[in-house]
Amino acid sequence: MARVLVIDDNAVNLDLMLYLLRSFGHQVDGCSDGISGLTSAQSNGYDIVLADILMPGIDGYEFALRFKRNPALQAIPLVAVTALAMPGDREQVTQAGFNGYITKPIEPRTFVLQVEAFLT
Amino acid sequence: MEYAPDATLIVDAHGRILLVNAQTERLFGYYREELIGQPIEMLIPARYRTRHVGERKGYYADPHVRPMGVGLELNGLRKNGTEFPVEISLAPVTTVEGTFVSASIRDSTERKAFERRLQQLNAALERAGRAKDQFLATMSHELRTPLNAILGFTGTLLMQLPGPLNDEQRRQLEIVQSSARHLLSLINDILDLAKIESGKIEFAFEPLDPKEVVDEIAASLASLAAEKRLEFATQVADTGGAIVTDRRALAQILLNLANNALKYTETGSVRIDVWATNQQEEKAVAFSISDTGVGIKPEDQERLFQAFEQLDPSNTRRYEGTGLGLYLCRNLAALLGGTLTVSSDYGKGSTFTLTLPRTQ
16 A cells, blocks of 8 residues: 555546545545645655646646645656647656656546556 | 939039939939038938948949948938938949939838738748647547547447446447547548648658558458458559658558448459559559449539548448548548559449559
């Protein structure tokens, strides 16, 4: 069982990811924006953080920048789960500091496995 | 000189106007009596006059044919005080009375306006291009987001995470799932096409081993072949080493063709063969995908490569597809410098052959 934080401004997609992770026994929290995501990540110890890219307020790129600059957080695996799936998007996401990139639509049968692969 | 299309003036060493033509009168709005004997500077806006006197003297020291004020914005001054942009060329005229200068002056208002219009048009085109790219990216993102919820929750239900399903519930959910997947592949194909047509597709040409790519395709389709109990074989002959092409595009074409072959074949086999060949005297590699499926009538074989064509309308219920796949493949093949052709024995099967140059 891992402690997972999921950040997505789309309530339905957040619900989906939380539901899947919870169904496979993980302990999950959800946030709908990057700022509250950072706050939550700092006060609760997570094993992994999943974040959307296009969000109001700070976007996923900015979130990754701040996350990876924070000594208390930078070692935690950070994975983008995004509908940005055009050529070049993966590179941009990786450059921003994300450790992984999963595109939407997610594959519900393998999603949790994909996430678990980033846990060491 | 009198009827020359440009305003033409002869000026002496002191900058006095000796002679003008009819176009000079029209262009500057003076009668020639008002011009003859006057300093040439009267036709120049006041702010340039002092500088002009110096430049005029410099020209007399070394007179030769040349345009005036290259790279500068030159302006003429009409009698009524209005200014207009001009282009001027200068030439020395040697007579028994000494050396004079002939100046040809052309009103460049229209050319300038035309240049401005052209610049505006180019800027508008660039903006439109960027807007189109932005639109494609936004569409891709916005369409995927709701599909994520549809495919996701259909998936959780089919995985029976919330609770057991009866057979009818399962059947209906599978229909939702396959329709949503179909919608996703339509979106992907349309976006790919839009990228090709706007020249936005980016290729990374690199040397690669054809066998490696074919093996990957075979591995990803093995389960589909097994499900349909079809024999699925690949054979890569010695192709003489690596070929230089774009891995993603090659894989996309082969995957599309092999997937089609498996989809349209009910019994028998699908095979992928690779061998060395020539394409217009150049060394090339051919990839063929053969099936023992329904086959294609000769009259339908070219129509197959057009957008949104699926040959037998009654098939569409049995075989899902966007009707864009082969159109996309042929476009991609052309962009890789290759060709995509089909041969078929109706009722016995089809062979699609992709021929790619060995180097780019």
